[in-house]
Amino acid sequence: MPNTPLSLTVDGLTIPQLGFGTWQLEPADARRMVAEALRIGYRHIDTAWIYRNEAAVGDGIRDSGVAREDIWLTTKIWTAHFEHDALLRQAEESAASLGFTPDLLLLHWPKTSPTFAETLGALNAAKDAGLTRSIGLSNFPSGQFREAQRLSPARLITNQVEYHPYLSLKTLRATAADIGSSITAWSPLAQGKIADDAVIGEIARAHGKSTGQVTLRWLVQQGVIAIPRTLKPERAAENFDIWDFELADEEMARIHALARPDGRLGDWLDKDFKWDKD
Numbered sequence: 001m002p003n004t005p006l007s008l009t010v011d012g013l014t015i016p017q018l019g020f021g022t023w024q025l026e027p028a029d030a031r032r033m034v035a036e037a038l039r040i041g042y043r044h045i046d047t048a049w050i051y052r053n054e055a056a057v058g059d060g061i062r063d064s065g066v067a068r069e070d071i072w073l074t075t076k077i078w079t080a081h082f083e084h085d086a087l088l089r090q091a092e093e094s095a096a097s098l099g100f101t102p103d104l105l106l107l108h109w110p111k112t113s114p115t116f117a118e119t120l121g122a123l124n125a126a127k128d129a130g131l132t133r134s135i136g137l138s139n140f141p142s143g144q145f146r147e148a149q150r151l152s153p154a155r156l157i158t159n160q161v162e163y164h165p166y167l168s169l170k171t172l173r174a175t176a177a178d179i180g181s182s183i184t185a186w187s188p189l190a191q192g193k194i195a196d197d198a199v200i201g202e203i204a205r206a207h208g209k210s211t212g213q214v215t216l217r218w219l220v221q222q223g224v225i226a227i228p229r230t231l232k233p234e235r236a237a238e239n240f241d242i243w244d245f246e247l248a249d250e251e252m253a254r255i256h257a258l259a260r261p262d263g264r265l266g267d268w269l270d271k272d273f274k275w276d277k278d
């Protein structure tokens with residue numbers, strides 16, 4: 001099997017399927033680990049205004065020596081900035097902090113006010129003003145995902161949501177496929193919980209791989225983008241080493257069967273919205 005990292009093409013844009021996440025990384029760690037991840041071979045970095053590390057992520061990219069055009073860079077608009085002018089101001093601030101125009105700008109969590117029409121209008125205006133190459137969503141259930149796309153002239157190229165073996169996401173994955181978008185999995189390793197999983201452990205042993213590697217392979221093999229995070233360079237390398245093996249359909253199904261109703265780890269969804277049932 002060729003040892004080549006996989007990517008996904010959405011709306012004509014090519015997105016590396018394995019990215020590096022930076023939530024909860026203090027600026028010094030974010031800078032160090034982003035540079036390390038890029039040296040390992042990652043070409044996709046995920047940050048957000050609310051992580052307070054955009055400037056450090058930009059420094060890490062510059063430290064790495066990897067050319068900016070070879071990297072996919074995502075950041076997010078925080079919910080306090082969803083009014084039209086505030087959104088454009090944050091888009092400018094994020095680009096200035098990073099020192100780069102991001103490839104993708106997401107709405108971090110859906111909220112009822114201001115209206116979706118205002119916020120999606122502003123997000124499109126940010127794209128039209130050259131403050132990002134593309135736009136998308138994060139944490140939008142199916143109904144709101146469809147509504148947002150209906151209101152957005154530009155394609156919303158991903159919906160970044162919690163996804164790992166303990167969640168099904170069947171409906172949301174079908175919605176993304178139906179409207180020509182994609183799913184990006186946050187907490188793809190269930191925040192480390194996969195390390196103790198007996199089923200994933202058995203599959204991992206059969207392939208001579210780790211539970212983390214099998215979990216990430218399960219995600220990318222579905223056509224999902226995954227953005228694991230670690231503070232440890234050796235784990236960053238381990239998590240990136242998933243291109244030389246393939247899971248059989250039966251192994252994919254066994255991992256899908258681990259989904260459970262209480263599998264969600266991080267739920268900050270506005271109470272006026274509801275997650276899909278499965």
Ligand SMILES: NC(=O)c1ccc[n+]([C@@H]2O[C@H](COP(=O)([O-])OP(=O)(O)OC[C@H]3O[C@@H](n4cnc5c(N)ncnc54)[C@H](OP(=O)(O)O)[C@@H]3O)[C@@H](O)[C@H]2O)c1
Pocket residue numbers: 020021022023024046047108138139160161185186187188189190191192193195210211212213227228229230231232235238239266
């Ligand atoms: N859009 C959103 O609302 C949202 C929300 C949450 C996260 N995110 C994004 O998604 C990224 C990833 O999510 P996450 O950080 O919550 O969780 P994650 O990547 O599922 O898990 C990270 C945790 O797992 C450990 N870990 C890393 N590699 C491992 C391996 N191979 N085996 C066992 N444990 C391992 C790490 O510990 P060590 O550091 O000790 O290795 C860390 O504690 C974030 O960094 C962020 O960029 C987005």
